[in-house]
Amino acid sequence: MRAMVFDGALRLAADYPRPSPGHNEASIRVGLAGICNTDLEIVKGYMGFKGVLGHEFVGVVEECRDPDLVGQRVVGEINVGCGACPYCSRGLSRHCPDRSVLGILGRDGALAEYVTLPIENLHPVPKSLPDEEAVFAEPLAAALEIREQVNISPSDSVLVLGDGKLGLLVAQVLAPLSRKLRVVGKHRSSLAILSQRGIETCLAGDSPPERADIVVDCTGSPSGLEAAMRLTKPKGTIVLKSTVATGASLNLAPLVVDEITVVGSRCGPFRPALDALDKKTVGVRPLIAGIYPISDGLRAFEHAAQHGTLKVLISFHANLTQ
Amino acid sequence: MRAMVFDGALRLAADYPRPSPGHNEASIRVGLAGICNTDLEIVKGYMGFKGVLGHEFVGVVEECRDPDLVGQRVVGEINVGCGACPYCSRGLSRHCPDRSVLGILGRDGALAEYVTLPIENLHPVPKSLPDEEAVFAEPLAAALEIREQVNISPSDSVLVLGDGKLGLLVAQVLAPLSRKLRVVGKHRSSLAILSQRGIETCLAGDSPPERADIVVDCTGSPSGLEAAMRLTKPKGTIVLKSTVATGASLNLAPLVVDEITVVGSRCGPFRPALDALDKKTVGVRPLIAGIYPISDGLRAFEHAAQHGTLKVLISFHANLTQ
Numbered sequence: 248m249r250a251m252v253f254d255g256a257l258r259l260a261a262d263y264p265r266p267s268p269g270h271n272e273a274s275i276r277v278g279l280a281g282i283c284n285t286d287l288e289i290v291k292g293y294m295g296f297k298g299v300l301g302h303e304f305v306g307v308v309e310e311c312r313d314p315d316l317v318g319q320r321v322v323g324e325i326n327v328g329c330g331a332c333p334y335c336s337r338g339l340s341r342h343c344p345d346r347s348v349l350g351i352l353g354r355d356g357a358l359a360e361y362v363t364l365p366i367e368n369l370h371p372v373p374k375s376l377p378d379e380e381a382v383f384a385e386p387l388a389a390a391l392e393i394r395e396q397v398n399i400s401p402s403d404s405v406l407v408l409g410d411g412k413l414g415l416l417v418a419q420v421l422a423p424l425s426r427k428l429r430v431v432g433k434h435r436s437s438l439a440i441l442s443q444r445g446i447e448t449c450l451a452g453d454s455p456p457e458r459a460d461i462v463v464d465c466t467g468s469p470s471g472l473e474a475a476m477r478l479t480k481p482k483g484t485i486v487l488k489s490t491v492a493t494g495a496s497l498n499l500a501p502l503v504v505d506e507i508t509v510v511g512s513r514c515g516p517f518r519p520a521l522d523a524l525d526k527k528t529v530g531v532r533p534l535i536a537g538i539y540p541i542s543d544g545l546r547a548f549e550h551a552a553q554h555g556t557l558k559v560l561i562s563f564h565a566n567l568t569q
Numbered sequence: 570m571r572a573m574v575f576d577g578a579l580r581l582a583a584d585y586p587r588p589s590p591g592h593n594e595a596s597i598r599v600g601l602a603g604i605c606n607t608d609l610e611i612v613k614g615y616m617g618f619k620g621v622l623g624h625e626f627v628g629v630v631e632e633c634r635d636p637d638l639v640g641q642r643v644v645g646e647i648n649v650g651c652g653a654c655p656y657c658s659r660g661l662s663r664h665c666p667d668r669s670v671l672g673i674l675g676r677d678g679a680l681a682e683y684v685t686l687p688i689e690n691l692h693p694v695p696k697s698l699p700d701e702e703a704v705f706a707e708p709l710a711a712a713l714e715i716r717e718q719v720n721i722s723p724s725d726s727v728l729v730l731g732d733g734k735l736g737l738l739v740a741q742v743l744a745p746l747s748r749k750l751r752v753v754g755k756h757r758s759s760l761a762i763l764s765q766r767g768i769e770t771c772l773a774g775d776s777p778p779e780r781a782d783i784v785v786d787c788t789g790s791p792s793g794l795e796a797a798m799r800l801t802k803p804k805g806t807i808v809l810k811s812t813v814a815t816g817a818s819l820n821l822a823p824l825v826v827d828e829i830t831v832v833g834s835r836c837g838p839f840r841p842a843l844d845a846l847d848k849k850t851v852g853v854r855p856l857i858a859g860i861y862p863i864s865d866g867l868r869a870f871e872h873a874a875q876h877g878t879l880k881v882l883i884s885f886h887a888n889l890t891q
Contacts, residue, residue, distance in 0.1 A: 482664060496819075499809060499819075506833045509830065
């Protein structure tokens with residue numbers, strides 16, 4: 248099968264072995280898959296991962312022991328736990344120490360014609376939700392995770408740093424919770440997507456925003472935390488969303504002096520994400536920067552890696568490309 | 570008056586001007602003052618502070634408008650807020666954006682024969698508590714601050730990293746809260762102080778401890794957070810106590826991947842600290858590495874700066890030195 252593979256270099260494999268599903272797994276024919284910043288970081292060496300990339304997808308179950316699932320359109324959670332450890336028992340398989348993670352850690356990913364995942368990881372996609380929106384379930388779930396971790400009250404001021412893919416989702420997810428949410432970004436066109444939805448934005452470098460109670464770092468940059476520390480009120484909270492391959496020289500004294508709390512935040516709940524997509528409470532269409540056929544997979548990655556590019560999707564059906 | 574002054578270089582001033590108390594301030598004749606790691610960092614350039622060093626002291630009020638206070642032995646909180654801003658109104662003057670901080674920011678410190686502080690910053694010292702113990706009120710309050718910020722239940726495993734002055738106080742303060750507390754240090758003699766109090770310890774470099782629910786970084790090292798990230802369970806909490814002059818190259822991806830919370834922690838409540846000292850629930854005598862007369866102030870700093878040295882005190886009465 249065709250697949251986007253990283254094995255020290257990024258390549259489009261023409262004949263990668265098609266994976267066979269285990270007993271509790273499903274084999275899914277991928278319809279559409281997204282390129283995430285994590286994929287771009289893996290290509291720079293993050294996680295030391297080798298194999299098929301990709302962890303954002305929507306597809307159709309082709310083979311599994313549950314006949315009701317066959318033919319069903321699904322998205323899938325990306326962490327696969329051992330099922331037996333204390334984390335898995337508490338429903339926190341995404342923190343299982345022996346987990347594999349789709350396209351990130353010990354498990355081939357979804358930027359391929361077929362992917363396998365445990366049945367319990369799959370979520371049926373509502374019929375009314377098209378592939379190009381359903382494929383955002385995974386990053387939107389990651390944005391929603393913040394609401395599970397941090398209590399935001401309407402009077403809390405919130406700053407979202409970064410107007411990349413994740414920043415635009417996080418801003419939309421948090422905007423209804425706070426009367427004082429602002430997004431700081433570098434790209435007028437990306438910020439305009441939020442302005443059109445009534446969300447306040449400002450261009451980085453313009454008059455610096457006031458310090459906020461809650462600052463979410465979606466910059467994807469090693470220096471994001473430093474900016475966040477400058478912009479967080481004493482006793483405030485920073486939510487850290489960026490994972491990057493390289494470190495930065497950081498002096499963390501401001502965290503101590505200002506008694507700031509930093510909350511690391513990763514994957515989140517899929518059902519509320521599918522629900523928000525289906526109800527259109529979060530708009531994702533304007534985030535699509537391009538849809539490439541898998542045959543143009545390398546070009547898709549080049550596009551995604553360009554500064555300021557939003558979501559690049561790879562399609563496994565000719566009629567979906569644009 | 571004699572004072573330990575940093576103005577680009579550390580020196581013992583013989584004739585530093587004696588400060589005059591403002592209307593709401595008291596002038597305090599210092600009996601005993603401690604050297605803190607923050608002082609050693611300031612000498613390396615931290616905070617860009619110039620003036621009299623020192624923020625840990627016990628002394629006797631010699632002049633102030635409240636006659637009941639004159640002659641009273643006191644310790645003092647180190648942050649002086651504007652009194653009018655939202656932080657000050659909430660009792661959080663230690664986070665007032667216009668604050669001064671004793672011997673750290675915009676206010677001469679306590680390593681001098683006289684120091685001034687607002688009356689409201691002062692806490693009378695119980696008669697039964699000797700100077701050599703009362704002088705620990707400020708660092709002990711900083712240790713107690715952790716209990717205000719993080720909820721620790723008996724089943725939570727706790728690791729304290731560092732067996733310096735602060736680590737030994739933090740360990741004693743947190744030990745009663747958890748059935749599984751362990752201290753990782755580098756100095757057998759310091760760890761022995763804790764073992765004698767029934768606290769479990771281990772030497773850094775021996776078999777690495779299991780990951781814990783709560784890890785407190787008291788290493789005073791720029792690399793402390795990196796060690797803490799390795800030793801914290803997913804969804805766990807790191808308490809950051811170290812302020813250092815220099816940064817470190819850090820990759821914070823583990824915070825995001827493991828969804829760890831980092832809590833910056835600085836100054837704390839004085840009354841419970843004085844209470845714990847008076848009731849001897851925290852032992853501080855074994856932490857005293859030396860008491861120097863102010864005439865030997867430079868030698869005191871040299872001693873304090875030596876690796877593995879615990880608390881060095883400077884006395885302004887000849888009979889207290891050892």
